[in-house]
Amino acid sequence: MIQIILTIALSLFCLAILLALYRIIIGPSMPDRVVALDMIGVNLISGVAVFSVVLHTHAFLEVILIVGILAFISTLALARFVERGDIVEHKRNN
Amino acid sequence: MKINDVILKTVSKAAVLIIFTFGIYLFLSGHNEPGGGFIGGLVLASAFVLLFLSHDSETISDAIPLDFKKISALGVLIAFASSTVPMFFGQPFMSQSFGYFDLPIFGKTELATVTVFEAGVALTVIGVVVNIIFSISEDE
Amino acid sequence: MMNNIILLPMLLPILVGVVLIFLRAYGRIQAWFSIGVMAVSSGIAFYLLEQVQANGILRLDFGGWEPPFGILFVADSFSLLLVLTTTIVATIILLYALFSAGRFLQTTYFYPTILFLIAGVNGSFLTGDLFNLFVCFEVMLLSSYVLLTLGGNKRQLREAIKYVVINIVSSWFFLVALAYLYGAVGTLNMAHVSVRVAEAGQGPLLTTVSIIFLIVFSLKAGLLLYFWLPGSYSAPPAVTSALFGALLTKVGIYALFRVFSLIFYHQPEITHTIIGAMAAITLVGGSLGAIAFNDIRKIAAYNVVIAVGFILVGLAVSTPNAIEGAIYYLIHDMVIKALLFLLVGTIIALTGTAMLNKMSGLMKNYPMLGWSFFITMLSLAGVPPLSGFIGKVLVSEGAVESGAYGLLTLALLSSLFVLYSLLRIFKNSFWGETIVSKEDQVPLKKMLLVPCLMLVLLTVGLGLGTELISGYVTDAAETLLNPDIYIDAVMGGGES
Amino acid sequence: MHLLILAILIPFFAAALIPFLYRRIGKLNIGWFVLIVPLALFIILAMRIPDISAGDTIAATLEWIPSLGINFSIYLDGLSLILALLITGMGSLVILYSIYYLSPYDSLPHFYAYLLLFMGAMLGVVLSDNLLVLYVFWELTSISSFLLIAFWFHRKNSRYGAQKSLLITVFGGFGMLAGFIMLHTMTDTFSVREIAASISQYTDHALFYPAMFLVLLGAFTKSAQFPFHIWLPDAMEAPTPVSAYLHSATMVKAGIYLVARFTPIFGGTSAWFWTVTLVGLVTLFWGSFCAVRQTDLKALLAYSTISQLGLIMSLFGMGSAALYFGDGSDGALYGLATFAALFHLVNHSTFKGALFMVVGIVDHQVGTRDIRRLGGLISFLPITFTFAMIGSFSMAGLPFFNGFLSKEMFFTASLNSASLPIFSAGTWGWLIPVIAWTASVLTFVYCMIIVFRTFLGQPQLKKLDKKPVEPPIGMLISPAILSLLIVGIFFAPNLLGDHLLRPALGGVLPGMAGAAPHITAWHGFQPELWMTLGIIVIGGILYATLRYWKKVYSLIPDTWTFNNLYNRFLAGLENNSNTLTSFYMTGYLPHYFAYIFTFFVLVAGGTLVFTGALSIDFSNDAPVKPYEFLLVLVMMIAAVAILFVRSRLTSILLNGVLGFSIAILFVLFRAPDLALTQLVIETVTTVLFLLCFYFLPELKKDRIPRNAKIRNAAIAIAGGTTVVLIALSVHSGKLFESISSYFENSYELAGGKNIVNAILGDFRGFDTMLESLVLFIAGIGVYTLIRIKSGKEPKKNEDK
């Protein structure tokens, strides 16, 4: 029972990713795409978590945190890029 | 154009702290759990990446006055030199050894020479990644 | 564990290279350190070569893990001959660098990168594990990328892009081939792979996998797929192109020999026929390329291509004579290509141009350079009694023995093209009216000729003193032709 | 070390010493020191004459590469001796001559060093018994000839001639090498003597005829036989002593020597007989025909040399028939040709040497060699005229000179061959004497030209650069000696015949030394005599009417001469190779990738399909869950979408999606470490991409033609398919289990519970170590790329 639920849940997450991918492809603006990517990252976190339940393993719990961290970093970088082009500033500005 | 980044900077400070801790944890736990020198090093490097993104390269280079090229060189040196040590004891190059010791506080603890090797690897990774990002962002 | 010494030709350059990173500001010290470590490495290589003659193949299991589980270095005569040549040639090239390079190159991580390159080359020669071979290749390639772009003028950057991207793709092929091989036989240790392939009888599938290895190493060696070679070898400064010309393709050739003599030797009617066809086309393409251009760097680069084709004729034919000849030629080619590129670099530095039709009469002003070039030309064409001769004879003999008359004809004709292509350089740049008066000539640093003359001596010495190395070469060829010797040394239990 | 080996090496040592010696001796001409070498060698060799003529041979060996059977094996028999004496004897005379001939402004040390190099090499050729060593010296002669021709390398013609001679002779040399290698493959020895002894077993060997023709190729190119003769006239750019020595007396004889040396091996076969004879005759005719039209004396002599070499060659060809008969009387009959060949070999050296020296004197004293500007020199250079006349008349085959004797024997031999009962000579044999006679008529004509056009007629002093006077006495010594020999040999031919030619004959036709005839000048009214008389009559008429029939030459179009062919071949080769190479080496990376992947598809895919390796079997597959399917779908869509997006940022995002999805696949396939690494790397890569994009332009629409797009798509799909098919086959046909179960003991072995990490850190730690090095090098590379720019640092001339 639980396995079935989890499988459904995983599939739904993947579906959400698929939908977000569609948004990445069609755009239209860059921030749209970044938003969608961010969302994919968030869904991945959930996906990995669920999958560790499926497998009864703790081995992937690190991955969850890492995805969180990295999704943040890439969103940050992308947002910076969209905003300024230059994602790491050379000079401090305050 | 001045951009107000207070939220970002505050949050990323906290995040960096978490990442650092986590990176070190990954590095240390690599023997038995996922992680290890490479991953640990990479995660630590990504903390630096976050710092670079949320601040600017000048601030970072002022705050951490290290030559990351030399750090990576040091890492390579540690990795290679530590592996040569067994050669002086008549062992093949790269022989790792490990043992279990009863330490006062930690109880039964495993100590392995491979940790030194992995530390070298981790240092290399950090050094290289930071060096690359630093070099690019410094370019006019 | 005496065998740890096998590692030294690779380990020492790396360690010294890393230490040199900390000595960036001291160009001279870096140079002398590099030369020193190369000289020591060649001494070690020679010692090992002697050891192998006395005690058979040596191996070093890293971390003490028995093959096939760990990584290991295997030193047989073939590897060691190449390591020895590499280190000697590198020492001499570094000497040239010491005398030629100004502060610019010396303080830009030039020497450490060269040392890493050589470490990668030596590692590739010595390793007994296919995946480790890939990693060693990458060490070598990354260093070559850095060296190629060092200084970063337009031409270098432009050619570097092509070179790097093509090599990335060839590395990709390498991984694909490894994946297939691992999927099929489940192991990576060369000797173990060989055992398993022999056990399974190298069916069509393994032959197909071997073809992918062939593609990989052909890309690296410049066998048929040499598109990247002429551009990238003619872009960097003399020292770098000499290193490239002497070493890079040789690693690919080594790998071809190793893989197709140790592992995939069961279906020569497919694999070796393909190699033969590729070698033939390479000879033709290289020969035509060598006479097609007026740019002396390109002429030199296409000469590299011709040599690759020639050596691979030996593998395609694979008789004992041919293999032996190919080994002789391989050693010869490392020496002579280094010399050729150094001389070409020197000529360009003196005349300020690389175009044949813009130079003339250098013989009057730089006679030593001229004679060095003359001997290089003869040696490259395989004119006796210089070093190229014996290899040429033996490879040809192998071709005759196996009835490969087409290859024989092409191989010999290609020598003629080599001769003609270099004769054009010699005729145009050294002979003719001296257009620059004694007063206006660019002074040639005397010391620059010293490394060139050392290489000249080496090529003459290798020719006249063939007997001195013939024992090693015979042993190397025997090991290549009898995979069991290698396999026994690796898999045959017990600690060596 | 045996004295003979030393004899070969001495010239090399002397050559090496010259640069040092030259600085010491001050004003004295270095030639005097050099002269010692050939003189001494000549004496050493001459002392062997009694032994050799008694039938002895001398052999010695110095080891070079014994493990391959390649050694300096020296073998001195009659044949070698006669050539060795020529080399050293002519060498002495030429060096003596050159001391006076060369101007002090010329680079004498170079000249003498090359000359000595040549001398040593040539001695090596004629004395070596080992095929490969013979080849070594053979190439050395080509090289020294090359250097000597280009002695005045600032002249364009010298460079041209030098290159031509090197290319042609080395080309032939490579052919010869192939022939030698074939001989070795057949007989498993490099020793000429051993091969000759055992060759009878191999005449049916598939390599026998290829080897023969290849060896002949070497001989013909070296001896300037038709159609390879074209290098010799251009070689006349060399200083005249060199022409006298290398290009008439010795080096060009190397090919003839080779034919003689290999007659015991290949002789006695029809192919050898006809090839050598016909090539010789054609060369004889063509050389003499071309010689007549020349206006440059040296060019005339060059063609005459070609012609005479053809004559000797054809004689050796005819003589080889003797081997078919063995040592019977028939054998002796045809062996006469060989004897004549040897005889003419010597004679030619004497008279041609003398003639070259004469021409050299004329050139030296008058400043030109152009017949049209010469004439009437007899009153200014009477001594020289005498030598010229002796040489020319000898060459024309007139009595009282040695040329007459050998020419007569030549006619005898050609008549004999015409009626040869073997090799189907009956049908075409009549050609031999006809060609021989015709060529001899032309020879007579040009010999007359040399003498009469130069020395008789009206002097044209205005056209000359200098006023002609007799040269210094030193320059006359050598031609004088040669002229004496010419006459001397005529009157005492058997001195030469018995002591040198007879043993030499034994070298060419083993066991037939006894067949050597007694040379006589008068045989009675035989056909030969009538032939000679005919030559004089017809030749005289032709000479007198030269003006009228010279137009014949203009009938031969210039474009079809072999010379022109050679030039056009080289030029065409350069142009076409440039066109062809530029056609595929476009410098355009996508082209290269197209080649590479096409090659991959064709060869790897081809092997897969044609060897029947393709097998697909799904039974081994793990089951697929719906979410896995969805994830794979996501990746496929993302991948394909990358092709169609126009914005670089979108493509990076899609690449990021791919990377993240792969990390999740890694999770699904139970690889946590991989997932972690992949995630971090992917992010850092994305950050790098973004960092670099700041400096890079936006993606442009790929403006490539539609067909190119279709072609690319085809290559891409084919490539992907090939990868898939091979992978499926491998997966279906797994042969062995992986070794990795061993690593599952990692806790006991390496003290780690994470197997992957134990492999990375311990079992395969070396990979990891090198990988960190790779990373490190990349770091350095990035740093140097960005920080070290060519503009910012002072440029040095090295990094062009």
Place this chain on the structure above:
Amino acid sequence: METLIILLVGVLTAVAIYLVLSKSLIRVILGTAIFSHAVHLLILSMGGLKKGTVPLLGEEAESYVDALPQALILTAIVISFAVTAFILVLAFRAYQELGTDDLEEMRGVNDE
């Protein structure tokens, strides 16, 4: 599952080949990145998928998945990262010096 992954590898490879055949340098670099994705998956699938549990001995399972390919892929990932970093920087330096990212304009066959 293996078949599915292999098909995915095929698609990725085809995409990557198409990308490296285009004349924009950025696309070529993207192509190389996708190549490395493809080959990592290929190695993994060649080792066999899902035949056991996570290769951590702490999991105490009957069998573990093949750990060796994982280690190899890890090495390959890091190496491809190093190379990608290098080529990226090379690309922008080339753009700075040559003023183009069009490979068509980087032929450079007719220069000195």
Place this chain on the structure above:
Amino acid sequence: MSIREIIEFAGALLILIGSVMAVISAIGILRLPDVYTRSHAATKSSTLAVLLSLTGTFIYFWASEDFISVRLLLGITFVFLTAPVAGHLITRAAYRSNVKLSESSTEDALKDVIARPQNPDNKSGDS
């Protein structure tokens, strides 16, 4: 059904709800008219979805193995800490890079506060 199993089931249910939320927010990201509204879907409901599924996972492990995963908690914290910031950054970037508001928006509150760059071919404004 033991309590443990009930709790496990509850965890699974949370996960399911989370996944449904994820799909809903994905639909949101497709259907909503402009980037500013879409980012609501992405940040708010997605965060909720991940919170639900992570909590579900946490509960499940707690129930079935008595395993309290610090890493999971850390993960939850981290997501909560960063998700809003990420959303903020993107929308700000969108605004600054001249991404248009939807037609249906009634007011641009920041119009006068932040000067939007007028250069339409802003380096990053590629679409």
